[in-house]
Amino acid sequence: MSTDPIVNISTLNKWYGDFHVLRDINLEVGRGERIVICGPSGSGKSTLIRCINALEEFQEGEIVVDGIELGPNLRRVDEVRREVGMVFQSFNLFPHLTVLDNCTLAPIWVRNIPKKDAEATAMKFLERVKIPHQANKFPGQMSGGQQQRVAIARALTMNPKVMLFDEPTSALDPEMVKEVLDTMVDLAREGMTMLVVTHEMGFAREVANRVVFMDAGQIIESNTPQEFFANPQHARTKLFLSQILR
Amino acid sequence: MTDVTASSFVRQDLVPERPAPVKTTGFIGFVRTRLLNSPTNILLTIVALLLLWYTIIPALKFLLVDAVWSGKDRNACLAENTGHQVGACWPYIQAKLTQLIYGFYPEAERWRVNLTFILAVVLLAPLLIPRLPAKGLNASLFFFAFPVVAFFLLRGGGLTGFGVSWVASLSQLFGDSIVNAGQVLVNLSQNSAIGPVLWGIGKLIVLIGSAVGWLIFPLTWLRDQLQMSGQPLWYDFLLTAVIVSLILFFLGGGMRTGQRALLASLVTFAGIAVVIKLMGLDRGGLAVVDTRLWGGLLVTLVVSVTGIVTSMPIGIALALGRRSTIPLIRVFSIAFIEFWRGVPLITVLFFATYMLPLFLPGNFNVDGLVRALIGIALFAGAYQAEVVRGGLAAIPRGQGEAASALGLSWWKTTSLIVMPQALRHVIPGLVNSFIALFKDTSLVSIVALFDLLGSLHATFSDPTWSTPTTAFTGFAFAGMIYFVFCFGMSRYSLFVENRLNAHRRN
Numbered sequence: 001m002s003t004d005p006i007v008n009i010s011t012l013n014k015w016y017g018d019f020h021v022l023r024d025i026n027l028e029v030g031r032g033e034r035i036v037i038c039g040p041s042g043s044g045k046s047t048l049i050r051c052i053n054a055l056e057e058f059q060e061g062e063i064v065v066d067g068i069e070l071g072p073n074l075r076r077v078d079e080v081r082r083e084v085g086m087v088f089q090s091f092n093l094f095p096h097l098t099v100l101d102n103c104t105l106a107p108i109w110v111r112n113i114p115k116k117d118a119e120a121t122a123m124k125f126l127e128r129v130k131i132p133h134q135a136n137k138f139p140g141q142m143s144g145g146q147q148q149r150v151a152i153a154r155a156l157t158m159n160p161k162v163m164l165f166d167e168p169t170s171a172l173d174p175e176m177v178k179e180v181l182d183t184m185v186d187l188a189r190e191g192m193t194m195l196v197v198t199h200e201m202g203f204a205r206e207v208a209n210r211v212v213f214m215d216a217g218q219i220i221e222s223n224t225p226q227e228f229f230a231n232p233q234h235a236r237t238k239l240f241l242s243q244i245l246r
Numbered sequence: 247m248t249d250v251t252a253s254s255f256v257r258q259d260l261v262p263e264r265p266a267p268v269k270t271t272g273f274i275g276f277v278r279t280r281l282l283n284s285p286t287n288i289l290l291t292i293v294a295l296l297l298l299w300y301t302i303i304p305a306l307k308f309l310l311v312d313a314v315w316s317g318k319d320r321n322a323c324l325a326e327n328t329g330h331q332v333g334a335c336w337p338y339i340q341a342k343l344t345q346l347i348y349g350f351y352p353e354a355e356r357w358r359v360n361l362t363f364i365l366a367v368v369l370l371a372p373l374l375i376p377r378l379p380a381k382g383l384n385a386s387l388f389f390f391a392f393p394v395v396a397f398f399l400l401r402g403g404g405l406t407g408f409g410v411s412w413v414a415s416l417s418q419l420f421g422d423s424i425v426n427a428g429q430v431l432v433n434l435s436q437n438s439a440i441g442p443v444l445w446g447i448g449k450l451i452v453l454i455g456s457a458v459g460w461l462i463f464p465l466t467w468l469r470d471q472l473q474m475s476g477q478p479l480w481y482d483f484l485l486t487a488v489i490v491s492l493i494l495f496f497l498g499g500g501m502r503t504g505q506r507a508l509l510a511s512l513v514t515f516a517g518i519a520v521v522i523k524l525m526g527l528d529r530g531g532l533a534v535v536d537t538r539l540w541g542g543l544l545v546t547l548v549v550s551v552t553g554i555v556t557s558m559p560i561g562i563a564l565a566l567g568r569r570s571t572i573p574l575i576r577v578f579s580i581a582f583i584e585f586w587r588g589v590p591l592i593t594v595l596f597f598a599t600y601m602l603p604l605f606l607p608g609n610f611n612v613d614g615l616v617r618a619l620i621g622i623a624l625f626a627g628a629y630q631a632e633v634v635r636g637g638l639a640a641i642p643r644g645q646g647e648a649a650s651a652l653g654l655s656w657w658k659t660t661s662l663i664v665m666p667q668a669l670r671h672v673i674p675g676l677v678n679s680f681i682a683l684f685k686d687t688s689l690v691s692i693v694a695l696f697d698l699l700g701s702l703h704a705t706f707s708d709p710t711w712s713t714p715t716t717a718f719t720g721f722a723f724a725g726m727i728y729f730v731f732c733f734g735m736s737r738y739s740l741f742v743e744n745r746l747n748a749h750r751r752n
Contacts, residue, residue: 053651055647055650055651078653078655081650081651081652081653082653084651085651085652086648086651088644088647088648090642090644092642092644092645092647092648093648094645094648094649094663094667095667096666096667096670096746105652105654105662106652106653106654109654109658109662110652110653110654110658151648154652155651155652158652158653
């Protein structure tokens with residue numbers, strides 16, 4: 001594991017009311033590392049990565065992102081969010097703005113980049129996700145797969161050091177899953193640090209450095225994909241894999 | 247495989263296109279398929295036709311056929327003089343038109359009202375046409391510059407001081423009222439069981455008030471110096487311009503990025519100076535026309551436009567406040583909204599007009615029209631808040647989360663992502679409130695403000711035009727005016743809705 005982790009989560013604990021959702025989570029993510037987090041629904045995977053950019057608050061523990069400490073008081077949340085990009089299950093594009101405006105909004109209003117430069121950068125990223133010709137359409141006029149690729153481009157325009165993916169393909173038709181996964185594979189090849197919550201085990205095998213299995217708010221098992229799929233250790237992991245791999 | 251033998255068919259000749267049967271298209275088709283296609287519909291069609299017959303025909307007969315179109319007084323509109331049944335008495339409207347528009351606004355000064363109307367149209371029309379450029383400048387002119395200009399045009403009067411004097415006077419008033427309140431407590435303490443406590447608190451409050459007075463002493467001293475100079479307004483104006491511009495310059499980022507803010511500030515102040523000079527505000531301005539003389543359509547428009555324009559920001563702020571996570575703000579917003587929604591507008595107007603002056607300190611006098619305006623703005627604001635809140639509730643949480651994840655602050659998320667979408671959702675509801683407010687303005691006539699309906703009522707008492715159909719004519723005319731404005735708002739809102747919701751069409 002890398003000696004200089006870009007994300008370091010230590011003894012993270014979170015409760016929803018009385019319900020203990022995350023229990024003593026410790027996770028180090030090295031620069032350029034690709035981690036796939038999987039597990040049954042309700043196991044806290046999404047909650048965990050949403051804690052990293054402070055979309056969820058937590059009660060105990062600490063998260064350090066690129067040297068910026070994020071404790072339970074979330075004081076430095078703005079600094080962290082500027083370093084962390086996020087892609088959601090339901091895309092969450094802004095429906096009242098064109099694709100191009102979706103991608104230039106944050107650079108213009110958060111980083112104070114002039115509109116012209118922001119648009120040039122946005123077009124560069126839209127080209128990378130292979131939809132530059134749709135720049136002036138509204139999100140509602142595009143397919144789910146295209147929308148999710150725009151969402152990836154939108155996150156990239158802020159030049160994040162870490163990308164979080166919260167089940168990016170779960171809301172897509174089977175045909176469109178591939179185009180989004182291809183985009184993510186490209187991103188991984190370029191060396192982006194990625195934390196991906198997904199059930200796409202093919203993607204995990206292909207690009208992940210490490211697979212983390214969660215259940216009941218805890219990390220049950222963490223291993224390289226080869227070992228994880230070929231040789232699961234914990235009984236819960238074996239059960240999970242037997243159910244999703246046929 | 248089945249045992250059924252599949253038959254094969256290959257078309258040799260394409261079927262030519264033919265016109266549809268006459269019975270299903272055009273007017274006959276419409277009548278057959280939409281009006282007479284079932285016994286129930288035949289019955290409904292007949293009922294509808296009868297209803298139209300009994301409403302449209304008499305209305306047209308009254309307004310056009312039997313109407314009297316010219317004449318000098320009531321004799322022209324009496325049945326015994328015309329020889330037929332008399333409908334609308336239009337010469338009466340013609341004779342009273344100026345009163346219906348201006349109320350008792352002095353005749354020699356009516357050009358000021360006309361100029362205000364023209365200014366409003368000139369500034370509002372380009373704002374409503376999406377194709378035209380410079381919306382930002384246009385909007386700031388209409389929403390900020392125009393109200394001030396309109397105030398001095400309609401009411402008249404000049405300025406004796408500017409920013410520095412205003413701030414000084416306001417803070418002085420603030421300090422004085424604190425001292426006053428303390429004095430009241432001290433006086434109360436003389437015959438009270440908890441006298442010493444009251445006395446102590448009173449003295450403390452007096453002390454705080456005096457401290458405020460001392461704190462602002464430099465300001466009041468500066469104001470008095472300015473007032474003693476030969477040109478108090480202009481010196482004060484210059485000083486204010488310099489202070490405000492410098493503050494904006496440093497807030498805008500100083501030498502690096504402050505130039506834009508500085509330039510904008512200087513241009514704005516130059517514009518203000520031009521207005522002051524043009525309207526002669528430094529030399530006393532136009533003759534003062536007391537708001538009690540205002541009336542007719544003028545009052546209706548002033549009240550409704552002010553109400554509509556000011557209720558929006560109030561409504562948005564309250565809607566956001568009601569969804570705030572800070573308990574104090576949330577409780578305040580809820581209490582405010584529920585209070586104003588729970589009280590009838592008539593009560594609000596009565597309170598603002600007749601009771602508020604009793605509570606305010608003696609030297610604090612607010613114009614009657616302004617009091618009604620404030621009451622209406624707060625009342626309408628509470629209603630708008632609930633409409634806007636409905637729009638906010640319709641925005642998925644993911645929108646705010648996506649914006650936050652991109653690093654946008656709460657203010658930017660709200661103003662760029664959440665609020666634009668929320669307002670688009672509730673355009674019909676907002677315009678509904680606007681229209682209701684426009685018509686509710688007629689309630690101001692019960693607090694001695696003569697709006698269009700109030701002025702109309704006043705004309706009924708004129709014996710020159712007292713005929714059996716005078717009142718009907720007047721109400722028909724007023725109804726048409728209200729309808730034109732409300733229908734205009736309604737159609738424009740549909741247009742905006744279609745335009746802004748372009749993204750929902752696939």
